[in-house]
Amino acid sequence: MKQKITFPRSEKVYIPGKLFPNMRVAMRKVEQVPSTTFEGEEKIITPNPDIFIYDTSGAFSDQQITIDLKKGLPRLREEWIQSRGDVEQLSEVSSQYGRMRRDDHTLDSLRFEHIALPYRAKANQPITQMAYAKQGIITPEMEYVSIRENMNCEDLGIETHITPEFVRQEIAEGRAVLPANINHPEAEPMIIGRNFLVKINTNIGNSATTSGIDEEVEKAIWSCKWGGDTLMDLSTGENIHETREWIIRNCPVPVGTVPIYQALEKVNGKVEELSWEIYRDTLIEQCEQGVDYFTIHAGIRLQNVHLAEKRLCGIVSRGGSIMSKWCLVHNQESFLYEHFDDICDILAQYDVAVSLGDGLRPGSIHDANDEAQFAELDTMGELVLRAWDKNVQAFIEGPGHVPMHKIKENMERQIEKCHNAPFYTLGPLVTDIAPGYDHITSAIGAAQIGWLGTAMLCYVTPKEHLALPDKEDVRVGVITYKIAAHAADLAKGHPGAQVRDNALSKARYEFRWKDQFDLSLDPERALSYFHAGKHTEGEYCTMCGPNFCAMRLSRDLKNTKTKE
């Protein structure tokens, strides 16, 4: 497996904190070539500024650091966590299942070797970023994200509202989430909230018997290379405990899971045998491995399940259909809803965030914005307040399939009913008729809902509805969602967001092809397409050729002007 990540003419740089001078924020710096112009015969060389790019690739792109997947990434946050003095390292893992797997020596060959013992909050210590924020404490994590969100601003004199104190306020009020499980100190801090850069999540994970551990770790690193801000491991097959350990130890971004998937594996796929006890043990197991956020479908209420019967496509959320079935089989309120306070008590001990899963999200244009969907949203609004009471950071998952004219209602209603908690949507897909191209149908909706205020967009790959994505699908899915998120950042006027567009466009106008490629989201692809043109005339691409190159003609104009 290729472990190093490189980008052309890019350098890994670290910006030190001001409040925490030992803390260094990683970024990618692209050095531009200077511009060349002529005044008469005189050649004038003007330098172009370095451009900083938000970097999710962690130590993999630092050529100074030796990567050893068997040891995992450097534990960046461990010192910060320890120095707060409010957590303790346990003498062994707490979950039954975790111990069982540990003691099963047939798994030794699969196992990540250097598992550290887990941390947990000392008794009655509130250790979440939200708890600190409410107390007025600015953590290194908070300063980290403030610097990260402001790239290029200081250098180019762009005003910004994103101070460490602003970050603290947003977290304290629940408008933003900083996922930061104390057992995933390898992750670089990032923030999810509508007053910050729009983030994207990528999903990986095997199903049934497809793909092994190596392949999933490789996909995780690959996703981080292209710009995934968080990573959900949705594995449902064999050895998901061990796969997850490998992924978390080598993942520089927050990791999310849907614990009900593993719980269901533990009862051999028999929904009716799921129980609070099995689920609880799974939560603890994953909290101690270092999962940063859990999707929990606690919004499914027995009284609302029947609402999906009116639909064209019923329930399309895996977790939603599992919990709905459980409720009906037992004719009982779901244990996720009933035990939601207990769940929050567990999550608070590790600073795991809850992502309230939308089990009743619409799976077709026909079902968008229906009673079932909005009834669940109301429940999520109730649950988010309960999470905050326990200092658990929370966000809300959203659709799905929604035609453009119904997107706004989703966002406005979510803000109102869920008290400004961040929204995290899957697309939405704005039409159902393009399987094979659903990264595009969904990017159209994602860009719009991101502009309206959605904080994180869950990517969709070209294989959606058809098959598990391969590496190429992951790449295309990530880039497509980087586009949607960045388009939303521009429309929201995020400070400095337009710097990269301006630099790339200036490079394009000046025929600095290398800069145009190197500043783009996918330099390799841009370059390969350019070469596919078999252009022979140096400066001009085959799209128009030299005589019809508007950029050349437009530059000539300036000279025409000068001659007058």
Next chain:
Amino acid sequence: MKQKITFPRSEKVYIPGKLFPNMRVAMRKVEQVPSTTFEGEEKIITPNPDIFIYDTSGAFSDQQITIDLKKGLPRLREEWIQSRGDVEQLSEVSSQYGRMRRDDHTLDSLRFEHIALPYRAKANQPITQMAYAKQGIITPEMEYVSIRENMNCEDLGIETHITPEFVRQEIAEGRAVLPANINHPEAEPMIIGRNFLVKINTNIGNSATTSGIDEEVEKAIWSCKWGGDTLMDLSTGENIHETREWIIRNCPVPVGTVPIYQALEKVNGKVEELSWEIYRDTLIEQCEQGVDYFTIHAGIRLQNVHLAEKRLCGIVSRGGSIMSKWCLVHNQESFLYEHFDDICDILAQYDVAVSLGDGLRPGSIHDANDEAQFAELDTMGELVLRAWDKNVQAFIEGPGHVPMHKIKENMERQIEKCHNAPFYTLGPLVTDIAPGYDHITSAIGAAQIGWLGTAMLCYVTPKEHLALPDKEDVRVGVITYKIAAHAADLAKGHPGAQVRDNALSKARYEFRWKDQFDLSLDPERALSYFHAGKHTEGEYCTMCGPNFCAMRLSRDLKNTKTKE
């Protein structure tokens, strides 16, 4: 070259007119398999309705018709045109250049053999669809589009406002354009206007020495297969007169060109040598070949050219930069603006529509909605009234690169300043940072502006800014734009637009995979992605596998419910 177009389980059908019973409107019919459900042990089979799909593939998808590219397509509209009695067939082509090419026997091997003599309006006869519409005449072309726009409505009892009389009114008032050069009788009537289905245009054409005639004709047919509603031939290399003839004779959709490109070739690329006389001859040449609409950059005014100097990217329209340079070199108003009435007099004789080219469209996020762009829009608003005075159908071209929050202003201003003439935009691209993926950056903008009222979207391929598109790029570009256009149709509530989404989603829910594929925009790709999953378990795709298939669980729920 493969000439026949096939789609799985599809049949070419023809719906006869009511006003014109001999006129038959082509559509594609997809037959669905029935649904199977169980009530207890009893198997219940319920049929699903046929779904009609808007079909741009012409005779190529009619298995009853023998295609011979050397003879061209059937001349569908010739009888309608002749029967109106207001045109005459000329004894030879009128343009000097056309005669010169005809008499050059070194071109014989390249030439389309069966060139018919051109038609032209009899003296003082107003023969445009707009002229008829203003007189209250409903033509067969108008009824054709009314039936085409209403597919599925009558069968499924969906109300629609699109009657032949409504079509007539929209054309009379300039809100819609029905491109219909009397010398392109092979084209099937279609309509461009904001109260109709959103249309997409695809661009083909060689540049410099890339690609030959065969390849361009093949791309044209390919574009029509995937759903291109009109086709612009932007060739700028050798033999563009002959290439164009081959394309038009074999093109079932309206063809557009930018005549200034060919005019520039005639003066060997020397902008300063362009003149009204050369341009005029080029217009006549192309009118008589059968081009259905011309992009004409008559909105470039000498007084406005300097406005582009403030830009990051100057002028990015090829036609715009050519005309701007001409104005500056001669320090003179452009001959396109000065001779606009003469241009309209020519176009009216053949019913060629004018597409007012936006020579000053922004080519970067930075330059969007600037003074240069809007000054040109004001001029276009003046010109469109002059076109309508001559009964010339007209539409307006638009940007380009525009961030999402500036899209609405474009649409609203265009409607106001251009008196409701249809808008035809390129994208817009909502960010500059994704070369290699500009079909996606632009589809995000295209869907939005389509929803807001843009009538036709010019496609962008993955190779935009980098190289000429190949066949695969054309396919991806067309499908991407079909998605954007269809998303806009759904959001606008076009009658019957949601029928296909509902049918596909129902098929998905019922595991009728074949229907899911066959109803999709690109059945071949959807199927190949499904197979790439190497699924072995029949009904389930590898994305979730059988135990985690929400659709299966959701169907199970219904049974769970029943058992209670």
